[in-house]
Amino acid sequence: MLLRLPLEKRVTPVIRVVFPWRPVLAGALHMIRTAFVLGAGLGTRLKPLTELLPKPLIPVFHKPLITFAFDHLLAQGFDQFIVNTHHLPACYDEEFPDYRYGKQEIVFRHEPQRLETGGGIKNIEDLVHGEPLLVYNGDILSDLPIEKAISDHERSGRLVTMILRSSGGPLQVAFDSSSGHILDIAQKLGTAPEARRYLFTGIYILEAEIFAHIPRDTQISIIPILCDLIRDQPDSVGGIVLDEGHWWDLGSPSQYLDVHRYFYEQYLDAENPAQLNWPMPIQPSACIVDTALEGLVSIGKNVELAPGSSLKDVIVWPGIKFTSPVHYANGILSPRGFLPA
Numbered sequence: 001m002l003l004r005l006p007l008e009k010r011v012t013p014v015i016r017v018v019f020p021w022r023p024v025l026a027g028a029l030h031m032i033r034t035a036f037v038l039g040a041g042l043g044t045r046l047k048p049l050t051e052l053l054p055k056p057l058i059p060v061f062h063k064p065l066i067t068f069a070f071d072h073l074l075a076q077g078f079d080q081f082i083v084n085t086h087h088l089p090a091c092y093d094e095e096f097p098d099y100r101y102g103k104q105e106i107v108f109r110h111e112p113q114r115l116e117t118g119g120g121i122k123n124i125e126d127l128v129h130g131e132p133l134l135v136y137n138g139d140i141l142s143d144l145p146i147e148k149a150i151s152d153h154e155r156s157g158r159l160v161t162m163i164l165r166s167s168g169g170p171l172q173v174a175f176d177s178s179s180g181h182i183l184d185i186a187q188k189l190g191t192a193p194e195a196r197r198y199l200f201t202g203i204y205i206l207e208a209e210i211f212a213h214i215p216r217d218t219q220i221s222i223i224p225i226l227c228d229l230i231r232d233q234p235d236s237v238g239g240i241v242l243d244e245g246h247w248w249d250l251g252s253p254s255q256y257l258d259v260h261r262y263f264y265e266q267y268l269d270a271e272n273p274a275q276l277n278w279p280m281p282i283q284p285s286a287c288i289v290d291t292a293l294e295g296l297v298s299i300g301k302n303v304e305l306a307p308g309s310s311l312k313d314v315i316v317w318p319g320i321k322f323t324s325p326v327h328y329a330n331g332i333l334s335p336r337g338f339l340p341a
Contacts, residue, residue, distance in 0.1 A: 032150055032205065034133040035078045037069050040086035040111050040120055041139060045251045048336035052317075054088050056138035057095055058250070059317070060259055061279035061298055065250060068141045070101045076146055078134070079104070082127055084120045086111045117222040121206070122214040130208045135222075137202030141259060142247040146203060152240045153205045156180060159236040160226060161205040164198035166243050171197040173239065180238045188227045198239070201247055253332055257296070257341040260315055264296040283318070313341075 043055030050058070056066035070081065081104060085092050089110050099106050109124050121135065134146070144163060153161035162182060164173055174184040174195035183192035185200070204222075213225055229236045250256050263279050282288070282299045292310040300318035305311075308325035317334040331340040 031154065032132050032134055033078055034080040034082065034128055034131055035073045036082045036084070036121065036124060036133050036135045037066060037073075037138045038084060038117060038120065038135065038202075039066060039092065039138040040084040040114055042087050042114070043139065046253070046256065049256075049317075049332060049334055049339065050087070051336060052334060053091055054085070055250070056083075057091055058256070059300065060141065061263060061281065062283060062300060063278060064095055065141060066138045067101060069136050069138060070104065072143060072146075073134075073136065074104060076150075081106045082109060082124050083107070083138070084109050084111055084115075084123065086114045114219065115217075116219050118214050118220040118225050119218050121222060122211060122216055122218070125211045128208060128211075132205065132207050134203065134205050139251070140202050140247065140249050142201065142203070143245045144201065144203065144242045144247060145244055146242075148242060149203070149240045150205060152180075153238075156238055158238045159207050159209055159229065159233070160238065162226075162237070162239040163201045163203040164239045164241045165201055165247060166198060166241060168247055169199045169249055171199055173198045173200045175239045175241070177241065179235075180240070181235060182226070182230055182237045182239050184230065185223055185227055188223070189231055191231075198241060201242075202249070253339050253341040256332065257313065257315065257330070260298055261296050261313075 037056070039054060039056045041055055043050030046055055046058065057064045059065070060068070066083070073081065081101070083092070083106055085108055092108060096106055099108060107127060109127065111120060111123060115123055117135075134150070146163065149161055149163045162173065164175060172186045173182060174192040175181075175198050176183055176195060183195050184190070210225070213229065214220070226237055248255060248259050250259060264281070267279055268281060279298075281297060283301045283303070285301045286299045287304045288299070289305060290307040291305045294310070294312040296313045297311050298315045300316055300320075302319050303316050304321040306322045306325050309322065310327045312329040314328045314330070315332045317332070320333060320335060328338055331338055
């Protein structure tokens with residue numbers, strides 16, 4: 001059987017995803033309005049996929065990863081988005097040609113030389129206008145109740161509040177839950193060997209005073225900046241543990257596949273799947289000829305599979321064409337080849 005669906009428009013419509021367990025706020029309930037989404041990383045753990053796209057633009061059921069962060073932030077009342085770029089910056093121009101996500105304007109700040117997290121934050125100082133901001137790693141996907149962290153930050157008067165979790169990845173942040181203070185990060189200070197350690201989610205809140213602690217035009221991570229503050233001003237860096245909701249770091253092929261599997265099971269494999277415009281497993285422009293599909297399968301734009309092919313738990317990136325049968329399982333198929341998960 002030949003399944004040939006109509007070609008879709010070149011311009012991908014904005015698809016907003018709000019997790020069903022996270023209510024959308026009617027408006028901002030806090031004073032922090034600016035979000036800085038980190039988009040300049042190299043994505044080395046996901047090569048060769050990130051040789052084609054910056055990691056924040058890799059598709060999750062055809063929706064760019066960074067747009068989940070945008071959806072999350074819009075639901076929390078943020079109305080100024082800043083994104084830094086370095087690796088493959090033209091891809092951001094192609095994805096957001098009018099520098100908007102729907103009606104939301106995005107300010108892009110390019111880094112010809114990669115500045116890392118600390119240097120990237122310093123590089124947007126002129127865009128923040130002395131206001132606090134929330135920093136959000138562009139390569140994670142989450143629905144954490146960040147309004148709780150903002151409320152805690154505003155009450156505490158701290159310079160920095162890091163959002164933590166009890167599990168789900170490397171436990172490198174020593175945190176005193178009784179005081180709310182961060183004691184050490186990655187054992188760089190060596191001052192709290194017995195303290196309980198937590199996962200750093202890559203989401204954190206900064207007061208504008210942080211800029212005075214970061215050198216200009218310097219490639220530097222935010223971690224040594226925070227460690228210096230912990231040593232010199234112990235009450236200036238705090239944290240909050242948010243174990244509600246979901247948080248994924250798409251740092252490996254298996255984690256990338258796991259995120260797809262979650263949404264597949266949540267929305268597509270249920271007894272009564274939700275009637276949504278997302279996720280769409282097979283793009284309308286795909287051409288599939290007598291192909292056996294099993295389990296989680298996501299097929300991108302303009303993919304052509306020859307008769308007799310089979311896919312099981314496979315993500316197929318756009319534009320791939322096969323003139324003879326292929327058989328793949330448990331991985332990602334891109335123009336760079338097959339990447340096992």
